[in-house]
Amino acid sequence: MADDTLTQIAASLQRIADRLDAMSPPDSGALPVLTEANAYHWDAAADRLMPVPKVSRVPFGLLKGIDSVRDTLLTNTLQFAKGFAANNALLWGARGMGKSSLVKAVHAEVSEHVDTRLILIEISREDIEALPRLMRLIANETARFIIFCDDLSFDKDETSYKSLKTILDGGLEGRPENALFYATSNRRHMMPREMIENERATAINPGEAIEEKVSLSDRFGLWLGFHNCDQDTYLAMIRGYCDAYGLDISDDDLRARAIEWSQTRGARSGRVAIQFVRNLAGEMGKAI
Numbered sequence: 001m002a003d004d005t006l007t008q009i010a011a012s013l014q015r016i017a018d019r020l021d022a023m024s025p026p027d028s029g030a031l032p033v034l035t036e037a038n039a040y041h042w043d044a045a046a047d048r049l050m051p052v053p054k055v056s057r058v059p060f061g062l063l064k065g066i067d068s069v070r071d072t073l074l075t076n077t078l079q080f081a082k083g084f085a086a087n088n089a090l091l092w093g094a095r096g097m098g099k100s101s102l103v104k105a106v107h108a109e110v111s112e113h114v115d116t117r118l119i120l121i122e123i124s125r126e127d128i129e130a131l132p133r134l135m136r137l138i139a140n141e142t143a144r145f146i147i148f149c150d151d152l153s154f155d156k157d158e159t160s161y162k163s164l165k166t167i168l169d170g171g172l173e174g175r176p177e178n179a180l181f182y183a184t185s186n187r188r189h190m191m192p193r194e195m196i197e198n199e200r201a202t203a204i205n206p207g208e209a210i211e212e213k214v215s216l217s218d219r220f221g222l223w224l225g226f227h228n229c230d231q232d233t234y235l236a237m238i239r240g241y242c243d244a245y246g247l248d249i250s251d252d253d254l255r256a257r258a259i260e261w262s263q264t265r266g267a268r269s270g271r272v273a274i275q276f277v278r279n280l281a282g283e284m285g286k287a288i
Contacts, residue, residue, distance in 0.1 A: 033137060034119070038111060042123045042147075044130035047137070049121065057104035058274070064240050065233035065270065066098055069224040070106075073182075076222060077106050080180050081114040081144055087221025088168055088181045096271030097226040099184035100150045107146060117143040125152050131167050139176035152183040154216075168219035183220070234258070234268040241277040245288045249280070 034040075037051035063070055073089060080086035091099040107120045121138075123131060128149065138145050167175045175181065217223070229237070238258045242249060249257075261276040262268045281288045 033141060034143065038118070039107075039120045040122070042121055042127060042130070042134050044124075044127035044133070047130075047133060049137070052122075055104055055108070055120070057108060058098075058101045059244070060105040060109040062240055062244055063098055063102060063105055063270075064237040065229045066102065066226060069226065070102060072222065072224060073102060073106050074109060077110045077118075077146070077180075078114070080146075081110050081116050081118045083116070083144075086180055088175075088219070089183075089222035089224060090217060090220035091182070091184045091224045091226065092187065093226030094228045094269065095186060096267065096269035097229065098270040099226055100148075101270065103146070103148050103150075103182050103184065119143050119145050121145055121147050123147055123149050125149060128152075128164055131164060135167060135176055135179060138179060141178065143178065145179040147179055147181045149181075149183045152185045153187055165216055165219060168216075181220075229268050229270070231259070231262075231268060234262060234273055237270055237273040238277060241274060241288075242280070245277065245281060245286065247277070247281055247284060247286065 033049060035051045037053060039052040039055045040049040041052055042048075043050050060070075060074075069091070073091070076086050076089060091102065093099070104120065107118065111118045121134070123134065131147070134147065164181075168181060235255060235258055238254065239251075241247075242254065257280070258273075258276055261279070262272055265272050265275075278288060
């Protein structure tokens, strides 16, 4: 009887173990890290890179009004793709002025002009704590990687920024030589101004209270600022899109309609420009 009971217990434990194995995320070490795709999303919960078959991006040549930062990021990325020294980059500033569009466009542009395989990996802001695991996963790959986090910022009680600081500079592991980190943020220091002021006002030593978080932005070798565009730049963006997509409209009509569109939205930016062009193309019965 005792032997039968032990056998039943062992069988029950085995069934439980089998179910737990089925519920566990796949072992990333047993799976190929990369497929044929040149863009991936980092799934931190499963420790896996998920291929992105088609990246939503604006062609490099259509990015208007950001010439200086565009050329700087392109040069930096080319250097990196060729195996030369390059810097992590923080793209910060006005909403809708093409920060994330520039990162994706530069990746495509550089990929077309270098022999080295250059891969774009998007990591969610919420998964920044898993960044060291991602870096270890790709460290021994022959490809080169741009790790990209869009709209990166940190609130008062968050500590995940420490994982990013370790990767960017100063950690024992640091970042592997085949990886760069690009981030976009509406805030230059990736924390709200009122939070900085509150910590200054309430801390015993105000400087030390905010130094750790503010110093995070110092670890980016490139700071690329994006600012709201003037009307001429806004109209040039729209004309460029219309010409590229074959939308036939006179300059006078385009100017009047584009200005009215921006006024109803209270802003002029690359995002507002492409939204206007989509509306115009729809009216003309065209897909873009």
